[in-house]
Each structure stands twice: as C-alpha cells, then as structure tokens.
Amino acid sequence: MGGSIETLVNREYQYGFVTDIEAETIPRGLDEKTVRLISAKKNEPQWLLDWRLKAYNRWTTMLEPHWSNVSYAPIDYQNVIYFSAPKPKKQLGSLDEVDPKLREMYGKLGISLDEQKRMNNVAVDVVMDSVSVGTSFKAELSKLGIIFCSMGEAVREHPELVRKYLGSVVPHSDNFFAALNSAVFSDGSFVYVPKGVRCPMELSTYFRINAEGTGQFERTLIIADEGAYVSYLEGCTAPKRDTNQLHAAVVELVALKDATIKYSTVQNWFAGDENGEGGIFNFVTKRGKCAGENSKISWTQVETGSAITWKYPSVILLGDNSVGEFYSVAVVNNHQQADTGTKMTHIGRNTRSTIVSKGISAGEGNNSYRGQVKVMPKAAFARNYTQCDSMLIGNRCGAHTFPYIEVQNQSATVEHEASTSKIGEDQIFYLTQRGISKENAVSMIVAGFCKDVFKELPMEFALEAQQLLGITLEGSVG
Amino acid sequence: MTAAYIEDFKSLSSNGASLEPKWLRDVRREGIERFAALGFPTPRNEDWHFTSVAPISEAVFNPLRSEAGRIARSTLDPFTFGQSDWPRLVFVNGRYHVGLSTLNMPGAKEGLRVRDLHTVLHEEPALAMNMLGKISPVGDRAFTALNAALMVDGAVVIIPAGFESAVPIHLVFLSDANAAKGVSHLRNLIFAGQHSKATVIESYVSLGDSHYFTNAVTEVSVEAGATLTHYKIQRESQRAFHVHTIDAKQERDSHYVSFSFATGAALSRTNIYTNLAGEGCGATLNGLYMADDEQHVDHQTNIVHAQPNCFSREIYKGILSGSAHGVFNGKVYVHPIAQKTDGKQTNNNLLLSEHARIDTKPQLEIYADDVRCTHGATVGRLDEMALFYMKSRGVSADKATRLLTYAFAADVLETIEVEAVRAELERATLERFTGASTAE
Numbered sequence: 001m002g003g004s005i006e007t008l009v010n011r012e013y014q015y016g017f018v019t020d021i022e023a024e025t026i027p028r029g030l031d032e033k034t035v036r037l038i039s040a041k042k043n044e045p046q047w048l049l050d051w052r053l054k055a056y057n058r059w060t061t062m063l064e065p066h067w068s069n070v071s072y073a074p075i076d077y078q079n080v081i082y083f084s085a086p087k088p089k090k091q092l093g094s095l096d097e098v099d100p101k102l103r104e105m106y107g108k109l110g111i112s113l114d115e116q117k118r119m120n121n122v123a124v125d126v127v128m129d130s131v132s133v134g135t136s137f138k139a140e141l142s143k144l145g146i147i148f149c150s151m152g153e154a155v156r157e158h159p160e161l162v163r164k165y166l167g168s169v170v171p172h173s174d175n176f177f178a179a180l181n182s183a184v185f186s187d188g189s190f191v192y193v194p195k196g197v198r199c200p201m202e203l204s205t206y207f208r209i210n211a212e213g214t215g216q217f218e219r220t221l222i223i224a225d226e227g228a229y230v231s232y233l234e235g236c237t238a239p240k241r242d243t244n245q246l247h248a249a250v251v252e253l254v255a256l257k258d259a260t261i262k263y264s265t266v267q268n269w270f271a272g273d274e275n276g277e278g279g280i281f282n283f284v285t286k287r288g289k290c291a292g293e294n295s296k297i298s299w300t301q302v303e304t305g306s307a308i309t310w311k312y313p314s315v316i317l318l319g320d321n322s323v324g325e326f327y328s329v330a331v332v333n334n335h336q337q338a339d340t341g342t343k344m345t346h347i348g349r350n351t352r353s354t355i356v357s358k359g360i361s362a363g364e365g366n367n368s369y370r371g372q373v374k375v376m377p378k379a380a381f382a383r384n385y386t387q388c389d390s391m392l393i394g395n396r397c398g399a400h401t402f403p404y405i406e407v408q409n410q411s412a413t414v415e416h417e418a419s420t421s422k423i424g425e426d427q428i429f430y431l432t433q434r435g436i437s438k439e440n441a442v443s444m445i446v447a448g449f450c451k452d453v454f455k456e457l458p459m460e461f462a463l464e465a466q467q468l469l470g471i472t473l474e475g476s477v478g
Numbered sequence: 479m480t481a482a483y484i485e486d487f488k489s490l491s492s493n494g495a496s497l498e499p500k501w502l503r504d505v506r507r508e509g510i511e512r513f514a515a516l517g518f519p520t521p522r523n524e525d526w527h528f529t530s531v532a533p534i535s536e537a538v539f540n541p542l543r544s545e546a547g548r549i550a551r552s553t554l555d556p557f558t559f560g561q562s563d564w565p566r567l568v569f570v571n572g573r574y575h576v577g578l579s580t581l582n583m584p585g586a587k588e589g590l591r592v593r594d595l596h597t598v599l600h601e602e603p604a605l606a607m608n609m610l611g612k613i614s615p616v617g618d619r620a621f622t623a624l625n626a627a628l629m630v631d632g633a634v635v636i637i638p639a640g641f642e643s644a645v646p647i648h649l650v651f652l653s654d655a656n657a658a659k660g661v662s663h664l665r666n667l668i669f670a671g672q673h674s675k676a677t678v679i680e681s682y683v684s685l686g687d688s689h690y691f692t693n694a695v696t697e698v699s700v701e702a703g704a705t706l707t708h709y710k711i712q713r714e715s716q717r718a719f720h721v722h723t724i725d726a727k728q729e730r731d732s733h734y735v736s737f738s739f740a741t742g743a744a745l746s747r748t749n750i751y752t753n754l755a756g757e758g759c760g761a762t763l764n765g766l767y768m769a770d771d772e773q774h775v776d777h778q779t780n781i782v783h784a785q786p787n788c789f790s791r792e793i794y795k796g797i798l799s800g801s802a803h804g805v806f807n808g809k810v811y812v813h814p815i816a817q818k819t820d821g822k823q824t825n826n827n828l829l830l831s832e833h834a835r836i837d838t839k840p841q842l843e844i845y846a847d848d849v850r851c852t853h854g855a856t857v858g859r860l861d862e863m864a865l866f867y868m869k870s871r872g873v874s875a876d877k878a879t880r881l882l883t884y885a886f887a888a889d890v891l892e893t894i895e896v897e898a899v900r901a902e903l904e905r906a907t908l909e910r911f912t913g914a915s916t917a918e
C-alpha cells in the first residue's frame with residue numbers, strides 16, 4: 001500500500017500560479033502609521049480608525065501564544081506587507097467589469113464568475129490579497145433585503161450595522177492574532193439577512209493571496225436577524241512561494257432568535273512543498289454567537305491546505321435551546337501541521353452541541369484535535385456529543401487529541417469519544433479481493449471515513465471537497 | 479510558603495542528613511534547588527490548570543518528627559481488610575511504627591525484603607541507591623522536588639526474581655491527631671524482580687479529622703516478565719491535603735496493574751505515570767473517585783508507550799456530589815517506534831448535585847501509525863430510563879438512585895482481583911450510597 005499512497009500524496013499543488021496583476025501595496029512593517037494608512041486608503045470613518053488603533057495598542061502589549069502543538073520559525077511582524085490591493089482601473093459597476101486577468105485567474109480556480117452566475121445558485125464575493133474585487137448576484141439579493149457585500153462597502157453604506165456587531169463576538173482584545181487582525185484588517189465579506197428571510201442561495205467568498213510577502217487579514221461578519229437563514233461558503237487558495245505567508249482572519253457570526261447560520265469552509269491555501277518550505281500560516285479566529293433562543297450555528301470545515309492550520313471555530317450558546325455544530329475534516333501531509341478543533345460554550349438552558357472531527361495524517365504531518373466543551377452552571381439540560389477519529393497513513397506522522405470537558409451543571413450530558421488507528425488493512429483487503437484497485441480502495445475508505453462531515457456541506461462544495469481531499473491525499477478519485 | 483520548606487531543608491541537612499552518603503545528599507540538594515526555582519505550581523501550569531494548590535502553598539506545615547504514642551493494634555482493624563496475616567508495614571504520621579508492623583515476613587527466606595526507608599538509608603543505603611530518584615526524576619515537578627529534598631521515611635519493597643507472593647503486601651500510612659498541621663514527605667520504592675508476581679497495597683488513612691499534608695512519591699520498577707498489582711487507597715481525613723505521584727517503569731513483557739481509590743482529603747492529587755519501556759508490556763490503570771461537600775479530587779495519569787506491541791487499558795470513574803470538584807487528566811503517549819500499540823482509555827463521571835463540577839481531559843498523543851487507540855469520556859446524570867424502570871417495579875426514587883449510583887461504581891471495583899480488598903471497597907461504596915453495608 002505504501003508505494004501507491006506515496007505517489008498519490010506527492011501530487012503538485014495545482015493552484016500554485018501567480019497572476020500578474022498590478023497591485024497597490026504599502027511598505028512592509030507595522031506601526032501606528034500603517035494602521036492609519038490602511039484606514040485612510042479605505043476612507044474609513046473615525047470610529048473605525050479609533051477601534052483599529054485601540055486594537056493595535058492592545059496588540060503591542062500582547063505576546064504571541066505558543067501553547068498549540070505546532071512549531072514554526074518566529075514570525076517577523078515587521079516584514080509583512082499589511083495591505084495589497086489589485087490596482088483598480090476604474091470603479092467597478094458590476095462583475096462583468098472585473099479585470100479579465102482576474103477573471104481568468106478565477107477561471108483557473110474553477111470558479112469562473114460568469115459560470116457561477118449562470119448555472120449555480122451561488123452568489124460569490126471574491127477577495128484577492130486583501131480586497132474584495134467583486135460580488136455577484138447583489139441586485140437579486142437586495143430585493144429580499146439581504147446585504148451581501150465587501151466589508152469596506154458595508155462600513156460605507158451600513159455603518160450602523162457594522163458598528164453594532166463588529167467585535168461583538170470576537171473583541172479586539174480577544175487574542176494576539178485577533179488583535180492584529182482588528183488593527184489591520186483590510187476587507188472581507190459582510191452579510192446581513194433581515195428578519196424572517198431565508199436566503200434563497202448559497203453565499204460564497206473566494207479568498208486568494210496573490211502578491212508576495214503580503215499577509216491576508218480579512219474580516220467576515222455575518223448577521224442573521226430573527227428567524228433568518230443563511231448558508232455561507234468560503235474557499236481559499238494561494239500561489240506557491242518558498243516563504244511563509246501569514247493569514248490571520250477573523251470571522252464573527254451572530255444568530256438572533258430562531259435564526260440559523262451555516263458556515264462552510266474549504267481551505268486549500270498553499271501547504272508548502274514536500275520539504276516543508278513555504279506555505280501559509282493559517283491562524284484564524286472564528287466564533288459564532290447564538291444570541292437568541294432557538295438559534296443555530298453550524299460550522300463545517302475541510303482543511304487540506306496551509307503549512308500550519310491553527311483555528312477553533314467556536315460557538316457561544318447563549319440563547320436557550322440554541323444549537324452549535326462543528327464538522328471538520330483536517331488532512332495533513334508532508335510537513336503540514338494542524339491544531340484545530342472547536343469550543344462549545346453552553347450558557348443557555350437546553351443548549352445542544354455536536355462535534356464530529358475527522359483527522360487524517362500522512363507523510364510527516366501532525367494533526368491535533370483540540371476542543372473544549374464547557375457547560376456553565378446555568379446551562380441546565382445541556383447536551384454535547386463529540387466524536388473525533390484520526391487516521392494515520394505512514395509511520396512518520398502524528399495524530400493527537402486534546403479534549404477539555406468542563407461541566408458545572410449536573411443535568412448536563414456530555415459524551416466524548418475518540419479513536420486513532422491506521423487505515424484498516426482488513427478493509428483494504430476486502431475491497432481488493434472484490435477486484436477494486438488498492439488506490440481506489442484507499443480512496444473509498446478515506447471518503448467513507450469523512451462522509452459524516454461531507455454530508456454537511458452544500459452539494460456544490462461536497463464535490464469540490466472530495467476532489468481536494470483527493471489531491472492532497474490520494475489522487476483524483478472522488 | 480516556599481521559604482518555610484527551605485528552612486526545613488536547612489534544619490534537616492544539619493541534623494541527621496549530614497551523615498548520609500553523598501549520592502543521597504546530591505538528590506536532596508537537587509530537590510531543594512529545583513523546588514526553590516519552581517515554587518508551587520499555579521493554574522497557569524497546564525498540568526495544574528484545574529487544581530489550585532493555594533490551600534497547600536499558603537498554609538504552614540511543620541515536618542513531622544516523632545512518631546505517635548501508643549496505638550492499639552485494634553485501631554488498625556478498619557483498614558486491614560480483615561486480613562491479619564498479610565505482611566504489613568505501618569507508618570504513623572510519616573514515620574515507621576515497629577509495634578504495628580509485621581516483623582516476620584513470609585518469603586524472607588526467598589529474598590523478599592520489606593523494610594522502612596529510614597532504616598535502609600542508614601543501614602544499607604546501596605539497596606536504595608539504584609532506584610531512589612531514578613524513576614521519579616525531579617524535572618519540573620515541584621512536589622516531587624520537595625519530596626526529594628525532605629523525605630525521611632517510606633517503604634522499600636524488594637520482590638526477588640521469580641518470587642510469587644501468595645498474599646498482598648500492605649503498606650499503611652496512618653495519620654492521627656498528632657499529625658495536625660504537619661507534613662510527611664513519604665518516599666516508597668517498589669522493585670518487582672524478573673518474572674515475579676506480587677500485589678502491593680498502599681493505604682493512606684486517618685484516625686481523626688486532622689488538618690495535615692501528605693506529600694508522597696512512589697517509585698516502581700517492574701522488571702522483565704514481572705506482574706505487579708499496585709492498589710492505592712486514599713481515605714485521608716476530610717481536612718487533609720494529599721499529593722501522591724506514582725512513577726512506574728516497565729521492562730519487556732511486564733504487566734503493571736494499578737487501581738486508585740480516592741474518597742478522602744479536602745484536596746487530593748494523584749499522579750500515576752507508567753512508562754512501557756520494553757516490548758510486549760501491558761498496563762492496566764483503573765480508578766474510582768468519590769467526592770462530596772467541598773472536596774477536590776484530581777487524578778492525572780500518563781501512559782507512555784515507548785516500545786512496540788504493548789497494550790494499555792484504563793477506566794476511571796467519578797461520582798461527585800455536594801460542591802465537590804473532580805478533575806481527571808489522562809494522557810496516552812505513543813512514540814514513533816511503538817507500533818502495534820493497543821490503547822483504550824475511558825473516564826465516566828456522574829454528577830449528583832447542582833454544584834458538583836467535573837473537568838476531564840483525556841488526551842491521545844500518537845506518533846506511530848500502526849496503532850489502535852481510543853478514548854472516551856462522559857459526564858452525565860443517572861439514566862432516566864433505568865430510574866423509571868426501577869420505580870415502576872416499586873423501588874422508591876431515592877433508593878433507585880442510590881442503587882444505580884452504586885452500580886455505576888461497582889462496575890470498576892469489580893476489576894480488583896484481591897477479593898478482600900474488593901469486598902471492603904464495595905462495602906464502603908455501598909454504605910456511602912445506600913446507608914446499608916450489604917446489598918438486599
């Protein structure tokens with residue numbers, strides 16, 4: 001089995017091209033002036049600048065955390081470009097006016113904007129380097145009162161909403177990377193779904209790091225008002241470079257009474273080459289707040305890229321009867337490292353959470369699940385079910401599980417189970433003796449292993465996720 | 479009160495310890511230096527995140543020097559499992575008590591040695607030299623460092639190669655009213671020779687409700703092919719503090735079976751670490767903790783699979799009522815070469831009252847691929863269906879609750895192989911939850 005897997009896992013990263021687009025960048029380094037410059041470039045109001053400066057000042061007092069189970073060379077925060085934007089030729093009126101080179105690039109990524117518009121019921125916002133370059137389907141969404149635009153635009157046109165919710169889930173002082181993001185975030189997506197509206201299509205953002213030496217610090221804010229429903233997808237790619245690039249995003253979700261937010265991620269940043277050179281450091285803070293009764297937030301993530309993934313999409317279950325879900329597939333190969341999981345904080349009564357995490361380690365990759373389930377004293381009848389399974393392929397990789405279960409209410413029921421094992425030889429044997437090639441057998445087993453998570457993804461993404469898994473791990477078999 | 483312990487060390491060094499061999503003085507010096515550097519652990523230390531030792535670090539405990547007065551043999555009866563013929567070593571307030579101990583050990587002819595550490599260090603220090611401090615390194619452990627610096631007594635058990643002990647060896651650490659405001663740093667050494675088979679029981683018990691601090695370290699060496707069953711029973715006074723680290727090192731094809739039973743102490747912390755350093759080893763770590771009122775009970779286990787073809791099994795159960803706080807932290811670590819490791823770990827907790835609290839953290843760290851490791855943890859109430867079933871059969875709600883709680887605990891007690899110990903612990907558990915000493 002070893003041989004075939006080896007060849008399969010060594011597939012090249014196919015999104016590793018660089019698009020030659022003129023970009024406007026600011027000099028490397030970070031100080032108060034940089035923060036002011038970014039804010040000025042985006043014509044931001046004073047309150048936002050003040051908020052950024054508050055975050056910056058806080059950040060300077062914070063130390064980079066090192067408790068995770070990953071190792072990397074120290075990051076020089078003064079050697080990062082904090083703002084890079086594709087140079088606009090003119091103000092964009094619609095997606096059709098997007099630079100053809102850009103559109104060609106997104107075509108290569110398999111997300112041709114034209115096509116998306118035509119066949120799929122998916123509205124796409126595209127963020128390159130740090131700036132949103134276009135949002136499709138805007139008009140149709142606005143008929144329903146749904147706001148789906150770049151964060152920059154939201155700050156200009158819906159300041160009252162941004163001001164109310166920005167930082168309400170992930171405060172500017174939350175952690176080192178969140179504070180950095182709050183100081184220098186350049187763009188991202190903003191979604192607001194008004195009361196009682198069910199968003200008729202999947203909303204989607206593609207993130208792309210293009211320029212060299214830049215850090216990407218996007219900020220996403222999604223608000224589902226009472227009774228609203230929205231499903232949001234994000235995908236990420238980056239060119240191949242032999243230096244590490246920092247990606248420190250913040251995602252905040254707010255679900256009010258009876259609202260549901262479904263957030264899906266397919267993360268395929270460049271993972272570094274087989275020697276562990278280059279790749280993205282994906283240090284992201286994602287958190288949702290079930291603020292109202294009966295609200296629900298569901299995170300689904302497929303993490304196949306990045307040299308280091310370090311993130312814990314979390315849910316604060318504040319409203320009574322609220323529901324939090326976390327479904328994750330994390331794959332590491334070569335020298336990739338992942339320390340990912342979730343935090344479910346049960347505060348309201350009858351709150352429920354489900355965690356399903358599947359980790360696959362190959363090559364010299366190290367994959368850790370780190371999760372916290374916390375039941376506060378008032379969370380009567382809280383319920384949690386956690387399952388994390390790890391699969392090991394090869395004898396140089398590692399799989400680790402660090403669950404923290406903290407229960408302060410006797411009526412709570414919390415279950416955690418985890419298993420780690422090698423890909424089943426008896427399963428491979430069974431499939432091969434039925435005439436299925438070893439390669440296909442492995443991919444079938446891996447696909448089956450991840451099925452519980454893939455079934456949570458919207459259909460368009462489920463297919464893509466399977467393919468990505470194939471590229472990262474075993475070939476193109478879906 | 480780190481300074482008070484440094485004073486204790488100074489007075490010990492000038493008084494008695496100065497005559498000790500150099501290697502031992504080195505062990506002590508390293509201990510006090512590390513302790514002075516580390517200080518007591520704080521909740522910022524990941525290993526102590528859920529347990530604050532402030533009640534220990536802020537209080538002053540004097541070293542216990544003289545042994546207690548006359549204690550009638552019958553006072554030991556509640557703690558001896560009704561077995562008067564088991565070889566027994568009794569320590570009262572941290573010091574060996576000749577009068578209560580068995581002097582004629584069965585098996586002495588075959589080379590079984592069961593002595594107190596104080597005598598061993600004075601009469602035949604070479605016996606302890608190869609073990610003491612070798613299996614329990616000081617490293618970053620403040621309490622072990624403190625123990626290394628200040629240990630005075632403890633048990634030394636040497637089971638010769640090929641010896642099979644028919645009866646368990648019982649080590650009793652008793653505290654009475656004279657222990658009040660005192661601290662005992664006990665150091666026990668257990669050596670299980672090749673292909674030997676024995677059971678060693680450590681009982682930490684109390685005759686009153688004194689406020690004292692037990693800081694014990696047990697070093698265990700399980701040689702090739704040996705099977706050592708090691709029970710620890712902690713029934714300290716409800717006002718006592720108890721910190722105990724057990725370190726076991728296992729050679730090939732050995733089996734280490736551990737059971738930790740904890741119901742006593744205001745604050746207790748038991749660390750059980752085993753290193754499967756040879757091929758084909760097995761480790762079985764089970765335990766039951768029951769806490770009530772304001773008690774804090776913490777267990778930390780670490781099973782290190784360093785060699786291939788080993789297995790480990792672990793079941794810990796906890797029952798928490800009142801405002802008790804339980805902590806369980808279990809780690810299974812598999813080295814890259816430890817292929818074919820088979821590990822299974824379970825922690826189940828029952829919360830019986832509104833203010834009871836549990837923090838559990840089972841961990842797997844795996845660097846080998848051809849392994850099968852699972853762990854599970856649950857926190858919950860009694861099964862509503864089971865309660866309903868019993869009520870529908872005419873059992874009162876209260877009694878049904880008690881019986882089911884007992885059943886939850888009895889499950890893990892059944893893994894105790896020594897009948898007398900199992901029966902006594904079952905009785906104690908049953909009494910706790912049903913008020914009756916026998917099942918109806």
